[in-house]
Structure formats: structure tokens, C-alpha cells
Amino acid sequence: MKKRFLLVVALVLVAAMLVGCTSESTSLLDKIKDQKKVVVGTSADYPPYEYIDDAGNKTGFDIDLMTEIAKRMGVKLEWVDMPFDSLVAAVDSGKLDMSISCFNYDEERDKTVDFSEAYYTTEDAFVVSSAFTGSIVKPEDAANYKVGVQSGTVQDGWLTDNLVTPGLLPEANLSRYERVDQAALDLANGRIDVLMGDYVPVQALVAQNPDLLIVYNGVLSTGPINIVLPDGDVELKAEVDRIIKELQAEGFIDQLAVKYFSE
Amino acid sequence: MDFGQFISYIASGTIYTVGVTLIALPSGLLIGTMLALLYVYGGKTAARVMNLYSTIFRGIPPIVLLFILFFAVSKGINLSAFWAGSLSLGMVSSAYQMEIVRGALLSVSGDQLMGARAVGLGRLQAIRYVVLPQAVRLAIPPWSNEAAIVIKDSSLVYALGVPEILRKAQLIGASSQRYLLAYLSAAVIYFLLVFATTKLLNMLEKKLAIPSNP
Secondary structure (H helix, E strand, O other), X not given: OEOOOXXXXXXXXXXXXXXXXXXXXXXXXXXXXXXXXXXXXXXXXXXXXXXXXXXXOEEOHHHHHHHXXXXXXXXXXXXXXXXXXXXXHHHHOOOOOEEEEEEEOOHHHHOOEEEOOOOEEOOEEEEEEOOOOOOOOOHHHHHHOOEEEEOOEHHHHHXXXXXXXXXXXXXXXXXXXXXXXXXXXXXXXXXXXXXEEEXXXXXXXXXXXXXXXXXXXXXXXXXXXXXXXXXXXXXXXXXXXXXXXXXXXXXXXXXXXXXXHOO | OOHHHHHHHHHOOHHHHHHHHHHHHHHHHHHHHHHHHHHHHOHHHHHHHHHHHHHHHHHOOHHHHHHHHHHHHHHHHOOOHXXXXXXXXXXXXXXHHHHHHHHHHHHOOHHHHHHHHHOOOOHHHHHHHHHHHHHHXXXXXXXXXXXXXXXXHHHHHHHHOOOOHHHHHHHHHHHHOOHHHHHHHHHHHHHXXXXXXXXXXXXXXXXXXXXXXX
16 A cells, blocks of 8 residues: 655665675574564554554554464564654664565565565545545546545555556646545545545544545555565565465454454 | 543653753764864864765755664664664754854954963863853854754654654554644644753853853
8 A cells, every 4th residue: 555665765775885785694584483572563553454542552453463473473572663664674674574564565665575475455445525526436537636645655656657647637636645644634624635545544534534435446556465574585474474374264364354444 | 542641642752852852962062062173173174074074964864864874874783763863863963063163163253262372371271261161152042043953853763663752643643533633732742842942041041141241
């Protein structure tokens, strides 16, 4: 759903060249098992995947899933909260062992980090306010209105590639927000007509804002979501993939989806 | 979650905001003052080097320096997000503080230095006992401006995942969908921190003022 912040990539690449790369020969899995601790990054501002509860503790679909994965690896789980844009760079630079934060597979990201097997598949949705008088029957209809999207997300990529670049949607009519709920505020206030976002979090937004409603949903930009892993660490990936498959087979992930997405 | 819990969650980030500021500001002052002394009294070559330092660090956005230090440089020396953030802000601030101190040093008339030398003080003594005491007083007003800037810039460390005020406001804003309230609370806390700091420095300025030279 979200795409890494290119500035961070560029910076890390430039700085890495300046500093010189350190080589890691052994698998991170050995280190994790030795220290009995896995350091996992997430951006806990994206309900219902990852957010904080009333007591200030992390909770959500990804959080519960990772807790179970760490349990099955037999190690302690240490969370590091970080803004989404910083997570891939943090895995790449070894600050984190892995990151779970509703990541989609993305070619750009794949150049610097690896992806686990998909643990879940999601859809996109278009939301309007109850005052909206236009109509959106197919996704391309959004081009006739002022559209809002979270900057750097896969939805942003879809809108740019399919509506802006072909000239259907003027660039000036696409507002990119740092966060999806900022876009929802502007939608409620009438600054934009349509908001495109990930179906599951958007359902939560709509549930909390009675003035908003979903007019379209389907798989457009989004698809499977994965855990981000350090580049080229085959052993760690094998272990994480094995546990994901195990959890899928047991129906654990479906239960989580029901718990958090109420589908 | 009631209002009290909401506010206290955001306010609990204050310890990191204050922590980052208390590392960045004094380290910037220490480095900045030393560099300013070198700049003003260290001869032509030192002045050129200091000028370059100042130009570079004032020319890089603090957040860029933050990312370089945290994601690239600290690959080898494993610096925590808190320290990488605090030190980067300290480096940027040192360049600004160097300019503040340099300006203050130059505001003290050169005749005084000569006069001090004439009555028998050594060069270092003249700087230490005649120029610096006056320069410090001159530096306080612009320095209180820099202190306010560093307090506010400390919010940048949120990008590295330090749970300071802004990040806490984002997290609770996201979970409660009460963004306006979250950011307003953060704004009020920042304002109070800056307001208190500025007041304290004003008091210091008055206390240190030379009575005959208001």
C-alpha cells in the first residue's frame, strides 16, 4: 500500500557509497536465535494493521501476526516504531532485523531488501463524502474529480500511472497527503471529492466518519502484503516463510482478519 | 480513552524532546564557541576552514544529516536513533551558534583587546577576561532564538522513530482519529517549552546585564 520514500533511498545509497559497505557473511537468523531476540520495525499509525490501543500499546493485524511468528521462532520480540518512510532504509542498514507494516511487493523496494511470502491479500477502495453528487462506476471515473491519496502509497502509484500520466486526471487535481486520515479530513471538508486508499483501513475510516462512504472497491494497485527482510538472507526468509505458511494452514491469519477487519 | 490519558500520552514524549534538546544545544554551544574563537582569533587559514564548516552545516537540512548519520554512517558504530538524532542536531546547531558567538566577539571593539594588551594582559587573558564576558552578554538574545529553534527542530528525530512529542501525537491521532486535537496538544506543549526557555533566558540576560551599560 505504501511505497518507500525515494529521498531516503537516494540518501542511503549516496551515503553508503561514501562510507563503504560492510559485508555480512552469516545469516541474521543465527544472530536472532543466539540473542533470542528479533528486532522488528513497524509504523504504528495505520489502523487496523498497526496502531496503539488506549493503554498506548501496539496492537493490530500485523502486530498480532508478528507476535505469533516470533513465538514460533522461539525468540523475544522487540518492537521499534518508526515512520513508514524510514522502515525499508532501517532494514537495509541493519537497524532492524525485519519490518512488518502492511508492505506490498514493489520492484523498487526489492532492489535493497527482500520480501517474505505474502501473508494476506488486500483491495483498494474509493471513498466519497455523503455530499458527493457525481458517480464512480469504474475506477477510471475518479479522473473527473479532485482526488486525494496518501503520498508514496501503491494507490498513489496507481493513480499516477493510470490517470495522471495518460492525461485523464490533471496533476493539479491530485492531492497527495502524508497520511490517509489527513486526506479523509479534507474529504469530509470538501477540499477533495474522492479518496483512494487501501480497502481495509478505509473501512475503518468510514466506520468512524458517518459522512463518508465507499463507492467502489476491488483489486487495482494493491495485492499481497509481505514482511520486509534483509536483502539476500535466504535462511531468515526460509524460516519466516515456513511460519507464515504454517499459520495460513492453521487458519490463524484468517482469524486475525476477522478480528481486525470484521469481514 | 479520556482527555487526560490522551494528553498525557502525547506529553510523555516531552522527555525525549527535552533530552534531544539538552544534548544538541549544549554540544552545539561547546563546539560553536570553540570554533568561533578559532574563527575570530585563529588566523586566516582557521577562518577559512571555519567558514567552510559553517557554510556546509548551515546548508544541509537537519533531517538530511539525520538520515545520513543514522542510516549510513552508524552502520558500523551502531548509534541509537536518539543519539544519532541528538548529535546531528547538535552539529547543525554548532554552525549557527558559531556564527552567533563570532558576531558577539566581533561586536566587542578591537580597541579593547589592544587596550587590555597594553595594560599587560596576555592575548589569551585579554580574550578570556575582557572580550568574552562582554561577548557572552551580547550573545544571549540571539542564542535564545537558537534555543527555540533547536527545541522545535528536535521534532525531526520522529523520522528515526524516537517517540518524542510529534511522533506520539501521530500515533494517538491515528488510533483515535482525533488528529486536530493531537496536533494542537503537541503545539501547546512545544509552545510551553519554548516559552519557558525564552523567559528563563530573558531573566538571565537581565541578571547578567552590566548596570552602567544597559
